[in-house]
Amino acid sequence: MKNIDNLHIIGKSSKKPSTRGKSFGYQVLGFGSGGAGSPFIVATGGTESTSGDYKIHKFTGDGTFCVSAAGTPAGSNTVDYMVVAGGGSGGNGCGGAAGGGGGWRASGGTASGCYTAGPSPLVGCVAALAVTVQGYPISVGGGGTAPPGGGGDVGDNSIFSTITSAGGGGGMGNGLSPVDLKDGGSGGGGSPACSQTAAGNGNTPPVSPPQGQNGGIGANQNPNPGYTECGGGGGGAGGTGGNGSAPATAGAGGAGVASCISASPVGYAGGGGGAKANGSSAGGLANPVGGGGNGAARTSPHGGGNASTAGTTNTGGGGGGGATGKIAGNGGSGIVIIRYKYQ
16 A cells, blocks of 8 residues: 555535435636646546645535546556446335445556455456546436335435446335346345345446445345245445345345545445344444445344444445434445546
8 A cells, every 4th residue: 555644635525415316517717727737637526635746636415526637558548437436225124225336447557556446356456547637527326315215225325437337226115026136346135035045236337347246135034933035235446245044044245345545445335234033132233344334233132133224425335224223224326436646
């Protein structure tokens, strides 16, 4: 990881958080001022910081990456990026399934020095993007909103230049059919009641390398007595969601991805944990990497147990599944980070 002793904030975004369904435009100001003839990229936008010879632009809401000098191959003319979509929310029911993490797409660190961009099977040899003098609109996807009942909500897409990451799939609720499964950047978990052989698909629409993984399937123990439903975990960028296992284990959230693009390691795009009905243990847990939420549990006697949690803001984590009387968690909003050599 690059030396971060001199990491400091040099600017802060005044952009408002993204709004679902929002249309956006941009205005490019000051092109050519201070950047003419520079061998390095000169740009503004988002919350700006530096790490050694590299500049970082972090967008936690919609904004514009304004390039006033495109640099040269002898200096720098490409940028590394990480684009994370909003996570899906969990589904509701006796043992609702979890939301999938938002799609995670990133370059391999070729433009901005040696840092941990993510697991090599995901970033591989993904090239940095060349930029020109213009404004690049940035769209940061919001997380899915958990409904009062039924299936979860899909997260919103995040966009930078030619890179679009798809929102995470919502977790399935009890009583729904397989046609209600939610695909996305990573897939939502499957219902324990009606879809014990299927879950939402990740990497939808498909890109290479894949932006996310599938959700886990649900399970139940039936008939009564001892009826227990266990929702599937949401998929994450780094791993599939865990399967529910009757009689008492809800699916864990799929692993996200740890990246040091902003200098310090942060986990992104993890799946949420599924929920569980009855029994004495907690709902499914999110993987520690990726910002996913934990699943709820309705324990005996009814009224006990734990609530679900939401995906963490600006990580693209999926929301935890909901149980009876315990609403599912919302998905976490996404983020866009751009990094390049500036001196």
